[in-house]
Amino acid sequence: AQSVAQPEDQVNVAEGNPLTVKCTYSVSGNPYLFWYVQYPNRGLQFLLKYITGDNLVKGSYGFEAEFNKSQTSFHLKKPSALVSDSALYFCAVRGVMDSSYKLIFGSGTRLLVRP
Amino acid sequence: KAGVTQTPRYLIKTRGQQVTLSCSPISGHRSVSWYQQTPGQGLQFLFEYFSETQRNKGNFPGRFSGRQFSNSRSEMNVSTLELGDSALYLCASSLRTDPTYNEQFFGPGTRLTVL
Numbered sequence: 001a002q003s004v005a006q007p008e009d010q011v012n013v014a015e016g017n018p019l020t021v022k023c024t025y026s027v028s029g030n031p032y033l034f035w036y037v038q039y040p041n042r043g044l045q046f047l048l049k050y051i052t053g054d055n056l057v058k059g060s061y062g063f064e065a066e067f068n069k070s071q072t073s074f075h076l077k078k079p080s081a082l083v084s085d086s087a088l089y090f091c092a093v094r095g096v097m098d099s100s101y102k103l104i105f106g107s108g109t110r111l112l113v114r115p
Numbered sequence: 116k117a118g119v120t121q122t123p124r125y126l127i128k129t130r131g132q133q134v135t136l137s138c139s140p141i142s143g144h145r146s147v148s149w150y151q152q153t154p155g156q157g158l159q160f161l162f163e164y165f166s167e168t169q170r171n172k173g174n175f176p177g178r179f180s181g182r183q184f185s186n187s188r189s190e191m192n193v194s195t196l197e198l199g200d201s202a203l204y205l206c207a208s209s210l211r212t213d214p215t216y217n218e219q220f221f222g223p224g225t226r227l228t229v230l
Contacts, residue, residue: 041223044221046219046221100170101171101219102148102163103148104160106157
């Protein structure tokens with residue numbers, strides 16, 4: 001069965017410092033991997049995706065993620081955090097061989113960036 | 116280009132009633148997926164519609180149903196509401212140009228409260 005784990009409920013970081021939000025996945029075959037962000041009372045905003053190709057993926061708002069097949073991980077990173085990055089972050093996976101557009105989401109990680 | 120729109124944004128119902136939620140996808144997108152978001156269960160896939168056909172269904176009771184119209188707009192219906200149905204219901208649309216995977220874009224959601 002496909003699954004996604006986000007081991008940290010919350011990540012705290014000071015503004016200007018680098019941030020990492022962790023994600024590991026389990027899927028049969030190759031994965032499609034995604035990061036979404038959710039602000040209060042809003043839907044999910046797409047940040048970035050890994051489909052194939054370079055393991056380092058760059059996305060919106062200066063975020064990037066590194067796909068590591070051997071560790072089945074897809075951690076979200078940003079070199080310098082902003083207070084406005086404070087939000088709820090979700091990692092999601094879909095199996096390449098899956099015929100549906102169903103996404104399996106992690107439980108979410110709340111990012112708090114302090115001034 | 117306008118994003119995914121969902122109506123209504125907020126809804127209050129009582130147990131036993133039924134409710135219909137509406138989703139208009141991004142222009143040109145033919146796939147619409149529905150997700151339920153609750154604090155306890157997180158984000159869970161309800162179903163996906165593509166070209167007016169249900170492509171996949173999540174693990175929800177038959178009280179949850181949906182449909183898609185020829186203009187790709189989608190509705191989901193929940194009958195005999197229960198307190199546990201209180202949630203944020205998110206709609207996501209995608210181009211779905213198989214075999215290429217296209218990311219999903221989410222609407223702001225409908226907040227359903229069941230009293």
